[in-house]
Amino acid sequence: xxxxxxxxxxxxxxxxxxxxxxxxxxxxxxxxxxxxxxxxxxxxxxxxxxxxxxxxxxxxxxxxxxxxxxxxxxxxxxxxxxxxxxxxxxxxxxxxxxxxxxxxxxxxxxxxxxxxxxxxxxxxxxxxxxxxxxxxxxxxxxxxxxxxxxxxxxxxxxxxxxxxxxxxxxxxxxxxxxxxxxxxxxxxxxxxxxxxxxxxxxxxxxxx
Numbered sequence: 001x002x003x004x005x006x007x008x009x010x011x012x013x014x015x016x017x018x019x020x021x022x023x024x025x026x027x028x029x030x031x032x033x034x035x036x037x038x039x040x041x042x043x044x045x046x047x048x049x050x051x052x053x054x055x056x057x058x059x060x061x062x063x064x065x066x067x068x069x070x071x072x073x074x075x076x077x078x079x080x081x082x083x084x085x086x087x088x089x090x091x092x093x094x095x096x097x098x099x100x101x102x103x104x105x106x107x108x109x110x111x112x113x114x115x116x117x118x119x120x121x122x123x124x125x126x127x128x129x130x131x132x133x134x135x136x137x138x139x140x141x142x143x144x145x146x147x148x149x150x151x152x153x154x155x156x157x158x159x160x161x162x163x164x165x166x167x168x169x170x171x172x173x174x175x176x177x178x179x180x181x182x183x184x185x186x187x188x189x190x191x192x193x194x195x196x197x198x199x200x201x202x203x204x205x206x207x208x
Contacts, residue, residue: 002046003015003016003047003048005048005057007050007074008050008053012028014028014029014048014050014057015028016047016048019041021041023041024041024042024043024044025037025038025039025041025042025045026057026059026072026076028074036075037076038075039076044066044067045061046060047059047060047090049093051094052097052098054074055073056079057071057074058070058071058101059092060092060103062089066088067084067087068082068083068084069084069089069092069101070082080119084105088105089103090103091104093137094139095139095143096142096143097143098119100116100119100143101117102114102117103116104135111130111131112129112130112132113126113127113129114134114137114146114148127146127158127163128158130150132150132151133151135148136148143160144160144161145157145158146158154167
């Protein structure tokens, strides 16, 4: 099991299951010990994320690469699918109003991109592109900014109003990754210290 995602009401867990051939399926835990298949097995079905109202899930899907974002119901019915040719997608996350997704991609030139997807229209926007591996984007503060990680050593904040990106905790001396947002403002980061030890810590709103 990997990529666990807890529903907003805290009652249901979506996760990824691998078969013996390494293919992936999205499953939903619905009570001890019952689970339900939401997808079949393919090369890639990963990083499920619940919508803010708990009525939908989005995940990265692909048969040859991480090439599509798929929106399903908690019962597994496909509602929308957004293919992206010649791109590798990662880490979709819902905006707090549920109208948009933010995700990371590597385009055919090998450049990392932070992108948004308007769910109603299918419009895709590129917020920023650059070197390094972008990952773990999270919306915060009424969708005014997006936190994301670059490599495993820097977290940055992108302002959706000014369209600028700035470092947060750069040069802290420990690799860290954005894992969540609390009360729309405080970030929760995970840092890998010396040895097999992870620490979770909040970032004060004054950094934002």
